[in-house]
Amino acid sequence: MAFDPTSPEQRQRRFRPIPVRMLVPNVITLLAICAGLTAIRLSTEGRMQLAVGAIVFAAILDGIDGRVARLIKGQSKFGAELDSLADFVNFGVAPGLILYFWQLNELHDGGWIAAMMYAISGGLRLARFNATMDDPNKPPFASNFFTGVPAPAGAITVLLPIYLGFLGVPKPPALLTAFYTLLIAFLMVSRLPVFSGKQIRMRVPPELLLPVFVAVVFFVALLVVYPWQILSAGSILYILSLPLGFKSYRDQAARYARTSGTTVAPAAGVTQPADASAPSPAAKHPDEDRPPERLH
Secondary structure: OOOOOOOHHHHHHHOOOOOHHHHHHHHHHHHHHHHHHHHHHHHHOOOHHHHHHHHHHHHHHHHHHHHHHHHHOOOOHHHHHHHHHHHHHHHHHHHHHHHHHHOHHHHOHHHHHHHHHHHHHHHHHHHHHHHOOOOOEOOHHHHHEEEOOOHHHHHHHHOHHHHHHHOOOOOOOHHHHHHHHHHHHHHHHOOOEEEOOOOOOOOOOHHHHHHHHHHHHHHHHHHHHOHHHHHHHHHHHHHHHHHHHHHHHHHHHHHHHHHHOEEEOOOOOOEEEOOOOOOOOOEOOOOOOOOOOOOO
C-alpha cells in the first residue's frame, strides 16, 4: 500500500498532542540559552557584572532542567540535544566572548585566538561526551567521575579574573589572562578524571530537614549579597580540588584492578583484561554533566 501523508491515520500519527511535562524541561533549557545570548550582548555593551550574572543564571538553569525532566518524566531525545546546544552557547561561546571584551582584546589577534580556543574546547568537550556516552567498557566506579572539567564548571571557573576585578583586585596582564583561559580550555578537553558526585545518594534524617533548608537558604543569600566573593572562593577551591579527584580515581582504579583482574586506563576509564586472552567485562554507566537522553 502506497504511503499517503494526507490520510487521517498518518495525520494523527504526525500531529499527536505533546504532553506539557515534555515541554517544561525544554522551556527551561531555552531560558538558559536566552541568558547566554543576553550575556554576550551585555558584554559588548560593557555591562560586565550583568553579563557574568547571566552566565551564572544559565548555569543554575542548566542544573535544574535535567532534574526537572527526570522528576516529571519529561525526558526526550530532542531535549537532550537541545541541552547540549545550550551548553555550547552558554558555557563555551559566551564566556570566551565575555573575556575577550573584558581584557583579551588588548592582545588583538592573540586574545581572539585564546577566546576562540576556549569556545572550541567547550564544543569538543561536549562532542566527546556525546560520542562516549554509551561506552560499555567503562568500569562501575568511573560513573563517579567526569572526563575533563565539565562545561558549566569550566565557564564559572574561567571567569575568575573578572570576579577578582569586581572585588577591586588590579587587572592581571592580558597575557596572563590569556594563559589562564587556555589552561581552563585544556582542562576541559583533557582526560583528567574530575569527581562528579552524581552517584552520591544522601538521605537527610527528619530531625535535620529544617537545618538543611536553613543552610541552603543561607548559601543562596550569601551568593546574592556577596556574589563575587562566593564565586571567587568557589572557583579557587574547585581548581585546588582537581588533584584530589585524580587521586581518588587512581585509588579506585587500583582497587578495581585487584578485585576484577583488569587494568584501567589512568584517565580514560576503559578497562582492559590483565591477560590479553581474557575478555573485557562490560559495565554500565550513567550520563555525566548534562541531563540523560530524555527518552520518549
